Amino acid sequence: MNEEQRKQQAQINQVDNVERIKSASSDDMIAKYFQTSYEQQSPDIKKARKRRNEDVQFHYDFSIPEDVANIGKGKKFLIRTYGCQMNEHDTEVMAGILTEMGYESTSITDEADIILLNTCAIRENAENKVFGEIGHLKPLKLENPDLIIGVCGCMSQEESVVDRILKKHQHIDLIFGTHNIHRLPQLVKEAMFGKEMIVEVWSKEGDVIENLPKVRKGKIKAWVNIMYGCDKFCTYCIVPMTRGKERSRRPEDIIQEVRHLVAQGYQEVTLLGQNVNAYGKDFEDLEYGLGDLMNAIHKIDIPRVRFTTSHPRDFDDRLIEVLAQGGNLLDHIHLPVQSGSSEILKKMNRKYTREEYLELVQKIRKAMPNTTLTTDIIVGFPNETEEQFEETMTLMEEVGFEAAYTYIYSPREGTPAARKKDDIPEEVKKQRLYRLNDLVNKQSAESMKTYDGKTVKVLVEGESKKDPDVLAGYTERNKLVNFKGPKSSIGKIVEVKITEAKTWSLNGIMVESTVEVN
Numbered sequence: 434m435n436e437e438q439r440k441q442q443a444q445i446n447q448v449d450n451v452e453r454i455k456s457a458s459s460d461d462m463i464a465k466y467f468q469t470s471y472e473q474q475s476p477d478i479k480k481a482r483k484r485r486n487e488d489v490q491f492h493y494d495f496s497i498p499e500d501v502a503n504i505g506k507g508k509k510f511l512i513r514t515y516g517c518q519m520n521e522h523d524t525e526v527m528a529g530i531l532t533e534m535g536y537e538s539t540s541i542t543d544e545a546d547i548i549l550l551n552t553c554a555i556r557e558n559a560e561n562k563v564f565g566e567i568g569h570l571k572p573l574k575l576e577n578p579d580l581i582i583g584v585c586g587c588m589s590q591e592e593s594v595v596d597r598i599l600k601k602h603q604h605i606d607l608i609f610g611t612h613n614i615h616r617l618p619q620l621v622k623e624a625m626f627g628k629e630m631i632v633e634v635w636s637k638e639g640d641v642i643e644n645l646p647k648v649r650k651g652k653i654k655a656w657v658n659i660m661y662g663c664d665k666f667c668t669y670c671i672v673p674m675t676r677g678k679e680r681s682r683r684p685e686d687i688i689q690e691v692r693h694l695v696a697q698g699y700q701e702v703t704l705l706g707q708n709v710n711a712y713g714k715d716f717e718d719l720e721y722g723l724g725d726l727m728n729a730i731h732k733i734d735i736p737r738v739r740f741t742t743s744h745p746r747d748f749d750d751r752l753i754e755v756l757a758q759g760g761n762l763l764d765h766i767h768l769p770v771q772s773g774s775s776e777i778l779k780k781m782n783r784k785y786t787r788e789e790y791l792e793l794v795q796k797i798r799k800a801m802p803n804t805t806l807t808t809d810i811i812v813g814f815p816n817e818t819e820e821q822f823e824e825t826m827t828l829m830e831e832v833g834f835e836a837a838y839t840y841i842y843s844p845r846e847g848t849p850a851a852r853k854k855d856d857i858p859e860e861v862k863k864q865r866l867y868r869l870n871d872l873v874n875k876q877s878a879e880s881m882k883t884y885d886g887k888t889v890k891v892l893v894e895g896e897s898k899k900d901p902d903v904l905a906g907y908t909e910r911n912k913l914v915n916f917k918g919p920k921s922s923i924g925k926i927v928e929v930k931i932t933e934a935k936t937w938s939l940n941g942i943m944v945e946s947t948v949e950v951n
């Protein structure tokens with residue numbers, strides 16, 4: 434197709450698209466549009482649950498096909514991100530791909546030629562937000578039929594979500610899954626020139642795709658994926674189905690990426706995975722775990738290294754020994770516990786007891802006495818009793834977590850827990866969450882108070898959100914600090930004397946002499 438034919442085809446499609454959206458209220462009409470030339474590949478959650486020990490394929494040959502290399506010239510993209518750090522990092526990859534296709538980024542919805550919703554399926558409210566946004570975008574699509582709206586991320590991996598979009602939201606042009614990100618160039622082209630909604634969601638165990646372009650959100654801190662997927666199958670959790678099996682990137686690829694970031698001036702990396710402690714367990718030719726990887730990164734000249742998320746079950750002695758070296762390996766471990774009751778932990782399939790978790794905490798504290806521990810907790814798991822909830826409260830105190838992300842259990846279709854009858858009223862669950870949050874706030878405030886009058890090292894990220902005259906950054910133990918200091922300190926590590934401790938942040942004044950030192 435030459436340029437002129439392409440334009441003509443696009444105009445024809447435009448008219449078709451408007452008709453498709455307008456008529457989408459009737460199921461019969463929708464069926465008509467399923468007679469598609471493009472082979473739809475919809476998700477299959479049962480297939481996604483299976484682990485067949487397929488070999489992981491590593492692909493190093495990503496490139497933008499020539500026929501789409503300039504397809505975005507003069508056009509703009511916007512990606513909204515709804516999920517975890519891995520989801521945010523996927524957004525950086527998609528931004529990288531679209532940029533290589535000639536698109537420019539925009540934050541203004543009306544200006545965008547392509548809008549992608551990078552979704553999260555972890556709880557129902559995350560999904561509701563996305564459906565709200567899908568609804569909001571309909572008038573925009575009717576006004577501008579050339580606009581491409583895509584839904585990607587973890588929700589796309591769910592059959593029920595894809596069915597709902599196909600039935601009720603025909604203004605969506607494109608749905609693609611977490612295993613299909615590298616196919617974005619081809620998919621955008623299909624969406625641009627095709628008439629039907631494009632659905633490409635692979636429910637496979639997953640491969641590792643290297644050398645994908647990235648446009649990172651910041652120039653100071655960077656995410657680095659070290660592994661993908663999850664094989665833990667906690668009974669409440671959708672992630673093993675949306676992200677495929679655990680598969681680790683090769684150490685040399687990770688180390689090369691970190692070195693590259695150092696060369697670009699990055700000050701901090703966070704190593705990412707749903708269960709980073711399982712790193713390397715899938716290598717058949719190599720005895721190499723997270724401890725070994727951290728040890729290698731410890732030697733690289735990057736000031737700060739973090740990692741998330743740790744599963745307590747796989748947290749081994751080698752890792753503790755390596756982390757205890759300190760240096761650029763920071764004193765903060767996020768160690769989701771989920772519940773303080775061994776019975777609930779068993780029902781959750783977490784594979785550790787309350788006692789085993791406490792033993793691990795003791796081991797970590799012995800090797801690293803200054804470590805800050807934070808956690809994730811779910812309240813209201815099906816049939817959680819008052820006593821079992823109380824065990825979570827006492828564990829919270831016993832460990833002395835300095836912060837916790839707390840959630841009410843949300844049933845996820847396709848997970849074993851969602852099939853359980855649940856006798857606990859929603860109101861009781863809410864009350865438990867409030868009680869837990871009061872305790873979390875109290876413990877956070879107490880830990881913040883210990884910093885009052887002390888001097889801490891802060892990696893300065895920029896102006897504070899509330900006041901451009903105030904700078905903001907994080908301490909080694911991940912505490913937010915707002916302080917007065919020169920703009921020239923942005924991107925550097927400076928010393929700040931704390932003058933006021935709040936529940937979730939600290940205020941301070943920069944120690945002047947430190948700005949040149951770092």
Ligand code: SAH
Pocket residue numbers: 555556669670671706707708742743744769771809810811840841842843844845
């Ligand atoms: N891989 C990480 C967690 C990723 S999801 C881990 O295992 O530690 C982040 C958090 O969301 C979980 O730790 C859990 O607390 C919460 N979560 C996951 N599924 C949930 C559900 N169905 N309802 C409520 N919270 C959930």
Ligand code: SF4
Pocket residue numbers: 663664665666667670671672673707708744
């Ligand atoms: Fe979900 Fe459990 Fe895997 Fe974390 S470890 S992603 S909670 S299944």
Ligand code: F3S
Pocket residue numbers: 515516517518519520552553554555586587671672675676
């Ligand atoms: Fe959400 Fe998927 Fe992350 S479900 S928490 S975006 S892995």
